[in-house]
Amino acid sequence: MMNRCAKHHRRSIRLKGYDYARPGIYFVTICVQNRECLFGNVVQGEMQLNAAGEMVVRWFAQLENKFATVQCDASICMPNHVHFVVHNRGSSVDGIDVGADLRVCPVSNAHQRLLQPRRTHGSAPTGANDDGTGVGADLCVCPVPLSQIVQWFKTMTTNEYIRGIKQKDWPRFSGKLWQRNYWEHIVRDQSEWDRIRDYIHNNPAQWDQDRLNDRKTMVREPVCEYSGENWRV
Template sequence: MKYNPEIHHRRTIRLKGYDYSRAGAYFVTICARNRECLFGNIVDGETTLNDAGLVIADEWAKTAAIRNEIELDEWVVMPNHVHGILVVGDGGGTARGRGTARGRGTARRAPTIEQFGRPVPGSLPTIVRSFKSAATKRINEMRKTPYAKLWQRKYSLHDNY
């Protein structure tokens, strides 16, 4: 269905004027498109990841390893979404991923100052967008489904954790 502003009332969940490159911990949820169980199943009360789910776990773990400005805290890949606490650093510290398929990285530099209309390195939106893009590319290559959409638009951001 095409977007119609008369019936679809999209509103942002972001705090107006808040700088999402500020140091802090953010609890995010990123859902699969149409909340389909694309990443695995629940078997006997436990999440069992399929190949796509393992790619998601790997890309999430890489998030801190390749982005020096963030750390991963607790995180988990579920059959149709990912929960994670991302810690945007202030330039110091060591990252420790404590989620499913644990990841490690370091936080060494502070994010750059936001510039209107441009992606801000180290900001939460840029981190999430990069993760979603990398995971989508790998899964589409694996499934031989170029340009297939994997994620819902945006992501849920829970109160500054």
């Protein structure tokens, strides 16, 4: 009973009071379960993707096709984790442009209502293709929670990885492909955005010093503080 209760009272690593459905720019890190290196290797400071790593990169690019307000930015698939930046843009609602706001503060109730999806009377959502893409996919036309974006990415990559195990003899994983949670950072300004892009670009060259390359100190999620920048992992 104690274990079950603890499971349902885990400390959230999200920013308290912040609405992750609001437009904004987000830096995301997702780790492979147990930090298994399933996506390739770093050779002389450059990431060499295997077939599974190439699959992960393809599904990241598909975020823009699944979610109409998502714009993919910098990304890197490392041997046992991925870093990426997504811009969850606003849309025009009743002639009002709901654009990205880099200022971090909880949204008002009025703003929350403005971001709610609207459907015409009697309309029904379209069905997505089996692979989650293509004509007929259920495109989200308003900003969606970051957790939903990440969950879709995890689901699609996991499903294809399982097919790779069955059809292409990819290495098996234990339990789940991805760790239960993910780490995110809300990008505050252009300077921070530029530094994060540089960090992602240089990640393979820093692999030997990367905390996620150290499997001796297992953690469920990356820590928040690293070299004075709280978005680094």
